[in-house]
Amino acid sequence: MNTLKGHPVGLIENFDLYAPKLVDREEYFTPGHRACQGCGEALAIRLMCKALGKDTVIINATGCMQVISSLYPTTAWELPWIHVAFPNAAAVGSGVEAALKVLRRKGRIPNRDVKAVAIGGDGGTLDIGLQALSGAMERGHNMLYVCFDNEAYMNTGIQRSSATPFGASTTTAPPGVASMGNKTWKKNLPEIMAAHNISYVATACNSYPLDFMNKVKKAREIDGPAYIHCLSVCPTGWRCPSEACIKMGRLAVETGVFPLYEAEQGRYRMTVSMPENLRPIQDYIKHQGRFRHLTPEQVQSFQERTNLEYKKLLNKIEHSKSWAEMSANQG
Amino acid sequence: MGERKGMEIALAAAEAAALCRPDVVAAYPITPNTHVPEHLANIVSEGKLDAEYICVESEHSALSACMGASGAGARVFTATSSQGLLYMAEIMSIASSMRLPVVMALGNRALSGPLNIWNDHSDIMSQRDTGWISLFASHGQEVIDMIIQAFRIAEDADVLLPINVNLDGFQLTHVVEVMDFPSQSEVDAFLPAYKPFASLHPDHPCSMGTLGLPEIYSEATKAREVAIVNSRKTILKVWAEWEKAFGRRYEPVESYKMEGAQEAIMTMGSMGETAEIAIDALREKGIPVGLLKLKLWRPFPYEDVRKAAKGLKSLLVLDRAVSFGGPGGPVASEVRSSLYGETDRPAITNYIFGLGGRDVAVEDFIKMFEKMRSGDKKRSKDQYEFYGVRGE
Amino acid sequence: MKSKKWPEDWQDVNIGCIVSNPGSAREYHTGGWRAQRPICDNEKCIKCGVCYIFCPEGCIIERKDGFFEANLDYCKGCGICAHECWPFAIKMVEEG
Numbered sequence: 001m002n003t004l005k006g007h008p009v010g011l012i013e014n015f016d017l018y019a020p021k022l023v024d025r026e027e028y029f030t031p032g033h034r035a036c037q038g039c040g041e042a043l044a045i046r047l048m049c050k051a052l053g054k055d056t057v058i059i060n061a062t063g064c065m066q067v068i069s070s071l072y073p074t075t076a077w078e079l080p081w082i083h084v085a086f087p088n089a090a091a092v093g094s095g096v097e098a099a100l101k102v103l104r105r106k107g108r109i110p111n112r113d114v115k116a117v118a119i120g121g122d123g124g125t126l127d128i129g130l131q132a133l134s135g136a137m138e139r140g141h142n143m144l145y146v147c148f149d150n151e152a153y154m155n156t157g158i159q160r161s162s163a164t165p166f167g168a169s170t171t172t173a174p175p176g177v178a179s180m181g182n183k184t185w186k187k188n189l190p191e192i193m194a195a196h197n198i199s200y201v202a203t204a205c206n207s208y209p210l211d212f213m214n215k216v217k218k219a220r221e222i223d224g225p226a227y228i229h230c231l232s233v234c235p236t237g238w239r240c241p242s243e244a245c246i247k248m249g250r251l252a253v254e255t256g257v258f259p260l261y262e263a264e265q266g267r268y269r270m271t272v273s274m275p276e277n278l279r280p281i282q283d284y285i286k287h288q289g290r291f292r293h294l295t296p297e298q299v300q301s302f303q304e305r306t307n308l309e310y311k312k313l314l315n316k317i318e319h320s321k322s323w324a325e326m327s328a329n330q331g
Numbered sequence: 332m333g334e335r336k337g338m339e340i341a342l343a344a345a346e347a348a349a350l351c352r353p354d355v356v357a358a359y360p361i362t363p364n365t366h367v368p369e370h371l372a373n374i375v376s377e378g379k380l381d382a383e384y385i386c387v388e389s390e391h392s393a394l395s396a397c398m399g400a401s402g403a404g405a406r407v408f409t410a411t412s413s414q415g416l417l418y419m420a421e422i423m424s425i426a427s428s429m430r431l432p433v434v435m436a437l438g439n440r441a442l443s444g445p446l447n448i449w450n451d452h453s454d455i456m457s458q459r460d461t462g463w464i465s466l467f468a469s470h471g472q473e474v475i476d477m478i479i480q481a482f483r484i485a486e487d488a489d490v491l492l493p494i495n496v497n498l499d500g501f502q503l504t505h506v507v508e509v510m511d512f513p514s515q516s517e518v519d520a521f522l523p524a525y526k527p528f529a530s531l532h533p534d535h536p537c538s539m540g541t542l543g544l545p546e547i548y549s550e551a552t553k554a555r556e557v558a559i560v561n562s563r564k565t566i567l568k569v570w571a572e573w574e575k576a577f578g579r580r581y582e583p584v585e586s587y588k589m590e591g592a593q594e595a596i597m598t599m600g601s602m603g604e605t606a607e608i609a610i611d612a613l614r615e616k617g618i619p620v621g622l623l624k625l626k627l628w629r630p631f632p633y634e635d636v637r638k639a640a641k642g643l644k645s646l647l648v649l650d651r652a653v654s655f656g657g658p659g660g661p662v663a664s665e666v667r668s669s670l671y672g673e674t675d676r677p678a679i680t681n682y683i684f685g686l687g688g689r690d691v692a693v694e695d696f697i698k699m700f701e702k703m704r705s706g707d708k709k710r711s712k713d714q715y716e717f718y719g720v721r722g723e
Numbered sequence: 724m725k726s727k728k729w730p731e732d733w734q735d736v737n738i739g740c741i742v743s744n745p746g747s748a749r750e751y752h753t754g755g756w757r758a759q760r761p762i763c764d765n766e767k768c769i770k771c772g773v774c775y776i777f778c779p780e781g782c783i784i785e786r787k788d789g790f791f792e793a794n795l796d797y798c799k800g801c802g803i804c805a806h807e808c809w810p811f812a813i814k815m816v817e818e819g
Contacts, residue, residue, distance in 0.1 A: 002418035020772030027781040031797035032748035034812075035779060037756065038801035043779035059399060059532045060540075067542055069748065072740050075538035076748035080531040082402045084395055084425055091392035095355060095399025095407070096531060098383035101404060102354045106381065132395065135388030143811030150416055209776050235801075246777055273814065430739035491738065528743050537743040553742050557733070671788040 009093075018208055020078040026078075033076035034068040038242025040150045040233030040249060041065060043121070044206040048146060049079060051216035057096050060187070061089035061120030061129055065148065065157040079092035079094035087128040090136035090145055097141045114219050115144060122149040126189050137196045137225045144219045144226045147189065150234035153241060158237045162187040164259070166302050168290045170237075175293040185305060193227040194263050200226035202262035202271070206233060207249025211260055211271055218264075233259045239289025251284040258312040267322035268313070281306055333513045333577075340471040340506040341366035343412070343512070344496075347478040349380045352433075352545055354405035357385040357396035359415060360446045363500035364438030367410035390415035394422040394433070397475070401431040402539050404530030407481065409433065412453045412500055413440035417676020420458060425614040426493040427462030428555060429540055430528070432485035433493040435463075436478060439600065439651075440500040441687040450500040452600065456652040456661045462555055463493040464562055465628035469603040470510035472505040473626075474498045476579060477517055482527045483569045486525050490562045497628070501688065511578060521576055521649065563630050583632030584639045588614055592621030593644045594699060595677075599625040602691060609696035624663065636669040643677035645658065647703045650683045650715070659683070659715030673682040681715035689719060749797075753780065757800035759815040765790050767812035772812060774804035 028049035045203035047067055049056070057167060060066045060083040069076040070083060084092045097116040103109045117138070120129055125147040152170050153159040160173040164182045175181040194201045199222050204212040212230060219226035234247045235242045252258040258279040261270050281303050285291035294302070321329070338346070345367050349354075356375070358368035379548055383400075387393045392410050392616040397407040411419065416437060426433050428693040433671045441447040455465060464484060467472040477496045485494040498504060514519075529537050543551050563583075587603075589595065590608050598606050603624040610622045623639050623646075627631075629676045640646055650660020658664050661680035670676040697719055727735055737743070745756050761774075764770065775783045782797035783804060805813040 001740075018771055020776035021770075021785075023776065025785075027746075029781065030746040030749050031780045031794065032751045032753060034751075034753065038800040039779045040804055043777065043803075046779065047776075054533050056533065060734065065538075070538050070541040070742070071748070071751075072541040072543050073727075073731075073742055073744070074747040074750055075541065075742040075745060077538050078536060078745045080533055080536040081538045082399065082531055083538075084398050084429070086419055087393060088395035088422070088814040091395035092386055092399035092402075093386065094387070095357060095396035095401070095405075096393070096403045098355045098357075098385055098396070099400035099403035099405035099407075102381070102383045103403065109404070110534065114533060131388060132392050137387065137492055138388075241802070243806040244806050245779075245801070245803055247479055259649070271333075306640065327753050416773075427743075428739065486819065487779045515747060527737060535743070538745075539741050541742055543740055547736065550731065551736050552739075553733040554736045586724045603741055693755050 001028065003186065010102045010297045017217055018086045023213065024053065026050065028078040029069070030076045032074070033073065035064065036236045036242070038235045038245040039289055040206040040291045041150055042068070042234045043245070044148055044212065044230050046292045047206070047209050048211055048216050050305070051053060052115065052220055053215035054079070055112065055114045057100070057116050059093040059096055059116060059118040061124035061125050062086035063121040065119065065121070086124050088132050089118040089120045089124060089129060091132040092143070093143050094136045094141050101142070108231060116142070117144045119145065119146045119148060119197060121155070122151060123145060123161045126162045134196065137193060137198050137227065140224055142223055142225070144228065146216070146228045146230055148187050148232040150232045150237060152237050154234050154237040161303050163189070166305065167294050167298055169293060170290070181293060182296055192228070198227060200262070200264055202228045203258065203260050204228055204230040204263060205249040205258060206230065206252060207246045208253070208272060215262060217280060237290070239288050244287060248284070248287065251259050251279070251287070254279045255281045255284040257281060257284055259310060261313065261317065263320070265322040265324060266320065268317045268320040268323070270317060332518060335509060335511050337504060337507055337509045338342070339366065339507050342370045342473050343471055343510055344478055345370035345374065345496065346512060348408045348436065349374045350513065350515060351408070351479055351482045351522055352380065352406065353382050355383045355385065355397065355400035355407045356409070357360040357387050357393045357400070357407070358409045358411065359387050359393045361390070361412045361415040363440055363504045364410050364412040364436065366440070367436050367505065372410070373448045382707070390418040391422065392690060394419040394426065397433045398422060398426055400428065401433055402429070402579055404527040404532070406486070406525040407433050410436040410438070412438040413442055415456060416454045417442065423458050423461035425540070428551070429430060429492040431493060431559070432491055434478070434481045435495040436484055437495045437497050438500045438504045439497050444712070447518065448500070451501050451686045451688070452651040453653070455497055456493065459629065459661060462492065462559055462630065463629065464492055464559065464566070466494065467497045467599045467626055467628055468503065469601055470623055471503065471506070472579070473529065474503060475510055475512065476573065476577070476581070478661050479513065479522060480569050480573055480641050483522050484566055487565045488528065490492050490558065490565050491528060492562060497600065498600040517576065521572070538541055543575040557600070559630050563632070566627065581626060582635070583627035583716040585626055586639060587622035587624065589621035589623070589639070591619050594620045594646070595643050596620070596622050596647045596649065596696065597625060597666065598649050599622040600651065602685065605691065605693055606696050608693045609700070612693065612697060613700065614712040625701040631665050631670045634702070636666055637673060640670055640677055641675070645703065646677040646679050647700060648679060648681045649699070650681060651685045654685055654687065681706045683715060683719070684718040695719060752796045754798050754809045756762060758818055759800040759802060760795060760798065760818055761793050761804050761813050762816050763791065764812045764814070769810050773809060775806050777803050777807050779803065792799045798801060
């Protein structure tokens with residue numbers, strides 16, 4: 001059962017055995033939140049907050065994490081937190097960032113760095129919030145945006161989003177006699193963010209806590225916009241057992257369905273060592289009810305496209321240069 | 332001391348906003364209000380205002396950015412019109428529910444379609460019930476004054492509500508007037524620095540914009556309604572102080588030549604200026620008619636309307652928006668509601684006119700007045716009528 | 724906030740429904756959701772903390788002796804800790 005067993009440690013993650021003991025013990029996202037059992041997104045938020053530390057303002061798009069954390073008159077947040085609506089976390093974040101900057105300049109708040117961190121789900125980020133996100137990234141706010149991608153509108157009951165993977169069954173793209181489920185390939189938002197020429201773009205997953213936390217720390221230090229796309233396993237919507245949450249994330253990575261990489265100043269690199277030969281996607285999808293209906297042919301085309309996308313990423317990594325390297329070459 | 336000078340009113344609105352030292356400005360271009368954010372951008376670029384100016388990619392983001400900034404404790408300002416306001420609609424109600432004192436200059440413009448960039452009041456009327464305080468200016472001086480007053484009112488600890496200052500598109504935004512500009516020190520004395528009731532900072536973490544279950548939503552909504560109803564007290568207090576400091580008087584319902592009037596016309600916005608000339612002409616003919624100018628749209632000044640209508644035989648209420656399939660223009664509906672319980676109340680006639688920039692001259696007011704007088708019997712059953720529409 | 728009655732009257736609703744009581748979600752105990760509870764065999768535990776890091780609730784606490792323990796007031800019984808425990812020290816057992 002445990003994906004670790006039978007695999008060399010290096011394949012899983014550069015996961016120092018006792019490293020969990022080194023992380024910030026403070027819980028900024030507290031127990032008592034109403035997330036489902038085994039929620040990968042709640043876990044990812046908890047880890048993100050640890051990496052960010054106290055001097056953070058969280059701007060939350062409407063979605064699971066807002067609903068489960070802010071049931072008036074209580075809150076699961078130890079950090080200052082604001083939620084306004086579904087599509088506008090990046091825009092509200094722009095305002096928070098601008099305010100922190102100007103109030104600090106005017107001496108109305110303490111003179112120290114407080115980071116604005118906007119968060120949203122895949123619906124609030126890839127679909128309805130894309131315009132606000134693009135605007136905020138393009139304008140260069142000193143803001144980190146983290147998308148917690150559970151690959152559908154889980155809060156409203158598992159409807160398809162543009163982050164829903166090929167073939168998955170959702171309540172608005174169900175499989176049937178005339179349909180295979182979701183027919184489209186997942187929108188590649190990290191790539192769209194990279195095209196905004198921001199200094200830092202990364203993918204992450206709740207199953208690789210240290211990798212994710214390192215990325216959050218790195219992004220936090222950037223004086224400008226940064227984007228992290230965190231695959232967050234949703235046992236409820238993916239129809240897998242809650243205890244399999246971490247395993248599903250690992251399999252998404254090991255099959256190449258969701259490789260973990262970062263693009264720093266334009267230079268791409270893999271952050272978790274990948275197996276020489278990717279595991280077959282069957283290993284990943286067979287555990288999830290949302291893929292149960294797929295025919296062998298459909299699985300095959302899922303596999304082929306996964307291989308192709310992975311190859312595209314490897315090419316990018318092989319040929320990419322940072323902006324500094326590019327300008328040095330020109331000079 | 333202040334300065335008296337001629338300027339386009341949209342630019343004056345920006346100057347007035349700048350005098351209030353907003354910390355963050357977020358706005359998106361839209362005709363006819365574009366000159367407001369443009370001029371503010373100039374003021375910031377010239378180093379005359381220390382503010383973060385966010386060139387947002389939409390009105391939705393403009394108001395959202397204002398919300399974030401206000402939540403973080405900044406004084407914020409935005410400006411928009413028409414479709415822009417509708418694009419903000421999702422956030423309008425949230426702004427008042429979160430009690431964030433955003434100040435907006437709203438250059439009133441017709442709603443599409445057909446696409447029309449000119450003036451009427453259909454934009455603000457569509458957002459009537461979002462919990463914002465709404466002031467209506469009838470000329471440039473009022474635009475300047477009301478924008479400065481707006482920050483005082485919105486940020487008052489007893490109010491904490493967003494507020495829009497309505498100025499008619501083109502009729503006001505693009506007109507050059509000679510206006511008194513208060514000096515920076517005068518504004519500073521009138522408008523203290525913003526002290527937020529809570530703000531987003533790790534030294535005192537709080538959660539804003541929480542989830543309210545059915546067991547609390549009604550109570551939260553009632554609290555918000557009471558807040559806007561009670562804001563009237565603060566508005567009157569601020570206006571009294573304004574009069575003391577600057578000598579210009581503001582009232583929820585302003586009277587013009589109402590002495591001995593048996594009949595009256597009621598307007599809102601820039602039309603009041605033209606209507607005054609019509610009243611002068613009618614008075615010269617010996618007709619005892621006066622003008623009522625509505626300055627405060629929300630909270631609606633029921634008691635002032637009742638007081639102003641006392642003793643009138645008939646009242647002509649002019650609306651610049653339609654409530655499709657409803658009881659007439661939105662202003663007339665409120666006026667009728669105000670007077671329904673009065674035993675001694677005037678007959679009310681409601682004309683809808685001046686839509687989508689249709690020009691209205693002095694003669695039109697006289698004609699509307701005469702039409703009301705001649706047609707009282709016939710129209711007693713009619714709730715409202717379009718004026719000046721071909722094919723009558 | 725605890726001193727206030729709940730649900731509160733409209734006069735007592737916090738302005739803007741703001742909550743200035745960070746971490747007060749702790750007042751709500753999610754432990755009642757649980758069908759299974761984690762039991763740790765400290766003989767097998769190597770004190771690595773993997774259970775702590777992967778807990779979506781953040782309810783696993785390191786004791787003074789270095790062993791880890793789930794706070795059952797909050798543990799929803801998802802089973803991640805048992806599933807991820809390297810030396811198989813944690814087992815999920817049925818409640819009741």
